[in-house]
Amino acid sequence: xxxxxxxxxxxxxxxxxxxxxxxxxxxxxxxxxxxxxxxxxxxxxxxxxxxxxxxxxxxxxxxxxxxxxxxxxxxxxxxxxxxxxxxxxxxxxxxxxxxxxxxxxxxxxxxxxxxxxxxxxxxxxxxxxxxxxxxxxxxxxxxxxxxxxxxxxxxxxxxxxxxxxxxxxxxxxxxxxxxxxxxxxxxxxxxxxxxxxxxxxxxxxxxxxxxxxxxxxxxxxxxxxxxxxxxxxxxxxxxxxxxxxxxxxxxxxxxxxxxxxxxxxxxxxxxxxxxxxxxxxxxxxxxxxxxxxxxxxxxxxxxxxxxxxxxxxxxxxxxxxxxxxxxxxxxxxxxxxxxxxxxxxxxxxxxxxxxxxxxxxxxxxxxxxxxxxxx
Numbered sequence: 001x002x003x004x005x006x007x008x009x010x011x012x013x014x015x016x017x018x019x020x021x022x023x024x025x026x027x028x029x030x031x032x033x034x035x036x037x038x039x040x041x042x043x044x045x046x047x048x049x050x051x052x053x054x055x056x057x058x059x060x061x062x063x064x065x066x067x068x069x070x071x072x073x074x075x076x077x078x079x080x081x082x083x084x085x086x087x088x089x090x091x092x093x094x095x096x097x098x099x100x101x102x103x104x105x106x107x108x109x110x111x112x113x114x115x116x117x118x119x120x121x122x123x124x125x126x127x128x129x130x131x132x133x134x135x136x137x138x139x140x141x142x143x144x145x146x147x148x149x150x151x152x153x154x155x156x157x158x159x160x161x162x163x164x165x166x167x168x169x170x171x172x173x174x175x176x177x178x179x180x181x182x183x184x185x186x187x188x189x190x191x192x193x194x195x196x197x198x199x200x201x202x203x204x205x206x207x208x209x210x211x212x213x214x215x216x217x218x219x220x221x222x223x224x225x226x227x228x229x230x231x232x233x234x235x236x237x238x239x240x241x242x243x244x245x246x247x248x249x250x251x252x253x254x255x256x257x258x259x260x261x262x263x264x265x266x267x268x269x270x271x272x273x274x275x276x277x278x279x280x281x282x283x284x285x286x287x288x289x290x291x292x293x294x295x296x297x298x299x300x301x302x303x304x305x306x307x308x309x310x311x312x313x314x315x316x317x318x319x320x321x322x323x324x325x326x327x328x329x330x331x332x333x334x335x336x337x338x339x340x341x342x343x344x345x346x347x348x349x350x351x352x353x354x355x356x357x358x359x360x361x362x363x364x365x366x367x368x369x370x371x372x373x374x375x
Contacts, residue, residue: 006361010352012274012290015061019276021250021257024063024102024239025265026070027054028313029077029085033327043081043329050085051092053322060273062265063100064089065140065173069181070263072310074145076329079109083131090135102173105129106142112149112184118160121147125164133169140173140216140261141165145184154190154200161204171213173239173261176201178219180306194219198228209233216241216261220306222249229256243302243309247291251279263309264298267316268353293351300340300347308335312344319348319360326367338371 030053035044054064066089067073067082077085086103093099107124110116121144129139147160165172178194179186189197205212215232217225218241226249229238240249240258249258265272271294278286301312311332318326326333336344345354345364354360365375 006349006354006357007352009355009357010271012270014059015273015277017280019061020280021276022063022259023265023272023276024065024261025057025269026065026068026261026263027057027266028310028317029071029329030323031327031329033325039329039331043077045081047088049323051088053317054089054092055096056322057269058096058099060269062269062273063102065261066101066103068104068140069177070266070310070313072329072332073104074108074182075307075310076332079128086132086137087135090137102138102140103132104140104142105132107144107146110146112145114149116146116150118150118156121150122160122163125160126167129164129168138170139168140175142175143177143185143188148185148188151190157189157200158204162207165208165211168211171211173213174215176215176217180220180304181218182307194224198224202228202231205236206233209236212236214239214259218242220244225249225258229258243298247288247295251284251287263313264301266313267301268294271351271353297347297351300344311336315341315344316348319345319363320355321359341367
């Protein structure tokens with residue numbers, strides 16, 4: 001740290017007009033570091049700080065993808081707390097003009113065992129969808145570990161999704177989360193080959209197009225996303241979940257573009273907002289100039305093992321003063337090593353995303369000291 005000098009942060013203006021892309025940030029939760037709950041067994045959430053962060057994202061023109069994997073869903077955040085999170089976020093949205101929220105419904109209260117029956121998986125999805133709809137919420141239909149565990153063929157996936165989509169009140173967002181984000185989801189849609197899995201998913205989307213707002217795929221492969229984007233039924237949008245290649249996928253090409261539902265937007269909201277405003281003004285040079293420095297940062301945060309990216313997201317929020325501690329549900333601040341976090345700090349500075357450099361430096365020095373490193 002003695003030989004490293006941080007630069008002045010980049011200054012971004014909040015949007016004055018709507019974006020030409022729908023942009024949702026998957027938001028993290030802030031743990032309560034003073035709770036007496038055992039952090040490996042029970043989620044302890046600082047609700048005020050958690051909702052304050054959603055207001056921060058809304059202030060930059062972003063929508064919220066609530067209770068998703070960025071919020072440690074399935075990795076520290078259980079269904080009971082997820083529903084409470086959805087309730088509180090929807091309540092907060094009522095006071096924010098234009099605030100958009102879509103919330104994750106899955107089957108995570110059901111243990112993913114091979115002896116499950118499909119009726120149980122369907123019932124689990126139905127219960128969570130109904131609970132969110134009762135609150136007036138929009139649904140993001142999350143991939144199911146339980147379904148992946150008990151499915152024997154692609155037809156099993158079709159059966160479950162057809163049933164759930166026939167019942168939803170409003171068009172939903174489908175989320176295909178790749179195995180790099182959750183190893184338990186390998187072989188989703190009935191195939192380990194993503195191209196074959198894509199065929200199954202597309203068939204389901206064609207049958208249910210009227211009930212689907214869009215599909216988010218998180219495969220970290222831009223060519224697969226573009227290939228699927230070109231084949232989507234009319235009226236179904238592609239939402240990129242590619243935290244490696246999001247800039248070019250959102251910009252799009254002569255044929256199509258991707259909307260955005262991204263975990264990295266939690267960490268780069270000001271830059272993402274400014275870039276989307278530039279794109280809306282058709283200033284593509286400015287769009288890329290703003291986002292280009294954020295791509296190396298995002299690729300680092302989401303590097304393998306990708307499922308531990310949440311640690312980097314919360315680390316960024318701490319560095320930038322959005323929470324007073326670097327503590328996560330389940331103690332998952334330990335999921336990344338100190339060298340990873342030091343490089344993240346450097347890349348965040350290179351992107352001009354350390355909003356208060358003296359504060360960020362002080363906190364980085366504290367963390368280094370905990371690891372026995374003098375700075």
